[in-house]
Amino acid sequence: MLPNPYDHIPSSALRPISGAVGDTVFHQGDPTHGLYVVQTGRVHLERVDPDGERFIIHRAQAGTSFAEASVFSEVYHCDAVIVEAGALIRIDKASVLAAFADPAFARAYGRQAAQQIQAQRQMLEIVGIRRAEDRVMAGLIAGLLEGSIVEFAARLQLSHEAIYRALRKFVQDGRVMNPSRGIYHLHP
Amino acid sequence: MLPNPYDHIPSSALRPISGAVGDTVFHQGDPTHGLYVVQTGRVHLERVDPDGERFIIHRAQAGTSFAEASVFSEVYHCDAVIVEAGALIRIDKASVLAAFADPAFARAYGRQAAQQIQAQRQMLEIVGIRRAEDRVMAGLIAGLLEGSIVEFAARLQLSHEAIYRALRKFVQDGRVMNPSRGIYHLHP
DNA sequence: ATCGTAATATGATTTCAATCATATGTTGCC
DNA sequence: GGCAACATATGATTGAAATCATATTACGAT
Structure with a gap:
């Protein structure tokens, strides 16, 4: 995560969010707002199935981001629930999309994404x-x-x-x- | 994969490669050339450990790309071996990096990467x-x-x-x- | 038509990792 | 220093999924 892509985003677009355990950052089906960076604490992304059973899609740790895909879609089919109190930053969807016009951001984002994909692939093979x-x-x-x-x-x-x-x-x-x-x- | 990011790359940068089963597309430690798109056939990315034992990092199917991370690094620690004959396209590292200056490519790449990350995360949770x-x-x-x-x-x-x-x-x-x-x- | 191959489907057996139990070592804390 | 909590470490037991075995069905090739 050396060249953090979010360094290339104007600080005016960064919205700090604080939350307590059990708080829902966003709901399944909400019109999406953008992506989130976890500074401290932990967040779970959960999907609720028709029977009301919920299962965890992802556990976001401090230092990682989540809901990146929501930047490119109208809805996001997860609840984001805080499971350990902490601080988040929300980056506006429009701001992220605009940032792609900056080649420095685009490359930093591409690098980070490619490395993450590679690491995840390896984990899938290993498990x-x-x-x-x-x-x-x-x-x-x-x-x-x-x-x-x-x-x-x-x-x-x-x-x-x-x-x-x-x-x-x-x-x-x-x-x-x-x-x-x-x-x-x-x-x- | 609707807006394929590689549609935004000039066709002059696309190098077709054909290979037979067992052919090595590139070797671990080779100076990297770029990313590869599998059109037909299958390719395995393998890492060889000190004992000579090899284990599979990734199985690339037709319609997917691999070695994306190599675009951002000097070396790539895998062998790419063709396990089912087919056709590949190689896109020059420099061409990919240059393409990030095109916001349309950058967004398409970002979207594809974000979706892939999301899908892989879900797979990791499920398995x-x-x-x-x-x-x-x-x-x-x-x-x-x-x-x-x-x-x-x-x-x-x-x-x-x-x-x-x-x-x-x-x-x-x-x-x-x-x-x-x-x-x-x-x-x- | 029929042959072969692969998918579907279940039952029986085996294997191997989870679980349970237990002990020792390590670390931080009042 | 002594206690609590946790990591390290192994042995014993259990349970669940893999494997093996076996039919049946579907589908394409000849």
Whole structure:
């Protein structure tokens, strides 16, 4: 996220929003306003099915944006619900569209989008690997083991126990080094 | 993909490529050339780990593009291998970057990217659902059951047997209609 | 028409990851 | 220093989905 595309948008177009847990930033079917950048807190995008059952489309973390697609469409079929209090910035739809006339914004946006797409593709391939061991190895190769094993497990959508077992196996097989408790990395 | 961003690129910048199964379009670490559009056939993007084991980062289908991120970086850490013979188009890196000066291209690219990101996010949430029944229901709600059950199963990363069982359950519970063999849809 | 292939559909069995249980190590805090 | 909360780590059990097996049906090619 080095060259943040939103640096190229005039600050007059940025609308700060603060919200409490449970607040709905926008509703499914609302005429859309623009895109949102999460500065702090967490937001879930949820879709409500005909039976009233709701399921989560996306979990937006601090430092990420959401509802980008709404800039290009009349309606957006999600509720955005604040699940951890924080601060958001809303950028007007028209302002985003106007910003595309600035090649610097356009390229920054394109770069960010392309990287995100690539990262997501990789995640889809990785979580599609059935065997826990293979998935963990793919995660290691992809450099996803940053931070704790618990976070790594969440990223890979495996239980942390499954991660420990796979790592132990790799260490026994000499494929992974475990220089100290909680530290694992691939043999060079 | 209605307004295809690549319609805005001068045809002089489009380089047709044809390849046979097993051909490598580009190698990991090659200086990058641009992005590729798959017209027919299929291409895999693979990464080779230190042990020589290769794992698939992405499967590019006909009608999709790949290596978009390479436009913004010096190197791209994948091999692109043709797994089904077909025709590709390569668009020069410089041509893509230049095209961002055209607001029509920039917006079309932004729209396409935003939609793709949204779709991928949704897929990540869906394949993250553990229970087969819940995953199938989420897939139905998301409108992913287009075409055959086998394709649906592949999209959801479940065995087709698991799909049939879940669908049968839903039909028994009256949540899904099965007007004829192979046809399933949600009750309104 | 019929042959072959693939999709649809279910039942039986196996596998493997989740879950449960438990212990130790680590970190921050009053 | 001692306690609480959490991460690390493994073993035992369970459960759910994959796999295997087997029909039936659809569809195109010859």
